[in-house]
Amino acid sequence: MKINGVRTFLMQAGAAGGASFASSRNWLFVKIDTDEGITGIGECSGWPRVVETAVKDLAVLLIGEDPRDIERLWQKLYVGQMGHGMTGTVGTGAIAGLEMALWDIKGKALGTPVWNLLGGKTRGRVRLYGHANTPGKALSLKERGYTAIKAGGVAGTVAKVAALREAVGTAMDIMVDLHGPPWLTPADAIAMGKALAPYGLLFLEDPVPPDNLDAYARVREALDVPLAAGERWGTIWGAAPLIERGLVDVIQPDTGRFGGLSQMRKLAAIAEAHHVMVAPHSGSLGPVAEFAALHLLAAIPNALMLERLEDDWPERNKVITAPPVIEAGHMLVPDAPGLGVDIDEDVVARYPSTRNVGDATGQYEPGTEREHVYVQARLHRARAFVAKPGAKTE
Ligand SMILES: [Mg+2]
Numbered sequence: 001m002k003i004n005g006v007r008t009f010l011m012q013a014g015a016a017g018g019a020s021f022a023s024s025r026n027w028l029f030v031k032i033d034t035d036e037g038i039t040g041i042g043e044c045s046g047w048p049r050v051v052e053t054a055v056k057d058l059a060v061l062l063i064g065e066d067p068r069d070i071e072r073l074w075q076k077l078y079v080g081q082m083g084h085g086m087t088g089t090v091g092t093g094a095i096a097g098l099e100m101a102l103w104d105i106k107g108k109a110l111g112t113p114v115w116n117l118l119g120g121k122t123r124g125r126v127r128l129y130g131h132a133n134t135p136g137k138a139l140s141l142k143e144r145g146y147t148a149i150k151a152g153g154v155a156g157t158v159a160k161v162a163a164l165r166e167a168v169g170t171a172m173d174i175m176v177d178l179h180g181p182p183w184l185t186p187a188d189a190i191a192m193g194k195a196l197a198p199y200g201l202l203f204l205e206d207p208v209p210p211d212n213l214d215a216y217a218r219v220r221e222a223l224d225v226p227l228a229a230g231e232r233w234g235t236i237w238g239a240a241p242l243i244e245r246g247l248v249d250v251i252q253p254d255t256g257r258f259g260g261l262s263q264m265r266k267l268a269a270i271a272e273a274h275h276v277m278v279a280p281h282s283g284s285l286g287p288v289a290e291f292a293a294l295h296l297l298a299a300i301p302n303a304l305m306l307e308r309l310e311d312d313w314p315e316r317n318k319v320i321t322a323p324p325v326i327e328a329g330h331m332l333v334p335d336a337p338g339l340g341v342d343i344d345e346d347v348v349a350r351y352p353s354t355r356n357v358g359d360a361t362g363q364y365e366p367g368t369e370r371e372h373v374y375v376q377a378r379l380h381r382a383r384a385f386v387a388k389p390g391a392k393t394e
Contacts, residue, residue: 001109003067005033006059006098008052009343011351013286014313026353027286027319028052029343032101034067038108041342042100043288045256046093046234049356054094062098067105074099074262078235092234092259099260100292100339107338114292114339118265118299125330126297127305129175129279133160135167141310145328148173148202148305154184154384158195165199173202175228180206183379186218191385193223203228203250203279216247228252231281235259236266243267243274250304254281256289261296268300277304287320291334291341294324298333306331318347 009029028048032040044051061080065073077098081091107114115121129148132138138149149172151160157176164174176196178184184192189207196204205228208215220227228250233239234257242248251271253264268278278300280293290308297303308331317323321342325332334340364370369379 001038001066001068001105002035003032003062003065004035005031006055006062007031007033008055009345009348010048010052010353011319011348012353012355013316013319013351025284026356028055028097029286029288029348030055030097030101032062032067032098032105034105036109038105040067040101040103040105040108041288041339042097042102042104043256043286043292044093044097045254045285045289046089046096048093049353050090051093051097054090055098058094058098067102068109070099070102070106070262073102074260078259087234087238089232089234089254089257092263093257096234096256096258096260096263096289099262100255100289103261103292103295104338111337113333113335113337114261114295115298115333118261118295121298121333122301123298123303123333125327125332126294126303128308128310128326128329128331129173129305130308130310132164135163138164138168138172141329142168142172144310145330146172146310147329148175150175150177150205150307152177152179154178154181154192155380157192157384161196161199161201170200174199175202175205177205178207180209180229180232181380182209182374183376183381184208184384185377186215186222188378188381188385189215189219190222193219193225197223197225201225205229205250205252206231210242213241213245213247216242217245220247226250228279231283233258235263236270239267240270243271243276246274248276250277250279252279252281252307254285255293255296256285261292264296265300268296268302272300272302275302277302279304280306282307283309287316287324288339288341288343290324290331291320291339294331294333295339315347315351319343 013025013027026048028044030042077095103114130141132149203226210229226249230252
């Protein structure tokens, strides 16, 4: 079997021109064609409009190759990026989608689901968690069978989590993502973690910028709250130090930009060796990467759960030919050959990419985030740490 074509499908997820995060995402799907008529599908994230160019650049390395040689082709694609610096998520995002498509081809060729190629099934369904910042949203997810929710942000977070815990009791796990803001110092992250400790978090995510491992170590040393990180990294070499230095309890590779399922499988093994659980990041991903994550989590022993923006965009399920099956807050692992998912190319074509997820809208304002400077230690300290009288949490 030989690869004879690579195609890309870039789209705008959400209403074009909208200002919210959900409406400013691009999704990038790739298809790899073969001379035997089998086509594989994958999805890349990271910086999709740029990744699309990277995919096209890398495609020449795949033409004429046997798509079943996944490890060898992964190495070829990675070495092909040496002149570009190798470590960026644009490159690993491109490889992630291409490599995902190779697994899909292999599964289809053998008539078996990808989870079977990854070692077989450890579980038939994967626990999901949704995003909830209000008791109302938390209870609506609980009604739908969800058993875990994640709140986000730093300002007002302790009061928010208190309200969430009061609403859901012990029926749901609660996580908090501080998003690693560069203005949050380790001392302040520790104070926040201590204030959150009584609410029994399943994990605290990115309490400090994840590119500062020494700051992570300081937070780790001071807190008894489980920590999570990993969404910004590509490849095992980027994420492994978080695990090997004992900095996290949960590792969160992004299925669209970590470099592919084989990289995630290897990371899961490193994590397993340190009793660390895997909970893939899925905040900006489309439905194909979600299916890929499902196969990985079906196979690995140390799967914690999968992130899901349940209500991000009503058209989400129309982009694929068959939506994932969700029952009682769990996604069922598909049994179809390959990944068991395909895009509807006509639907994708209806939503051409119109804007970049990284649009830095707004005026320049010194002393605020609109100064657009990455390292702004203590910028929002009062807002985050001084309780407002009568602050609303709903
Ligand atoms: Mg996060």
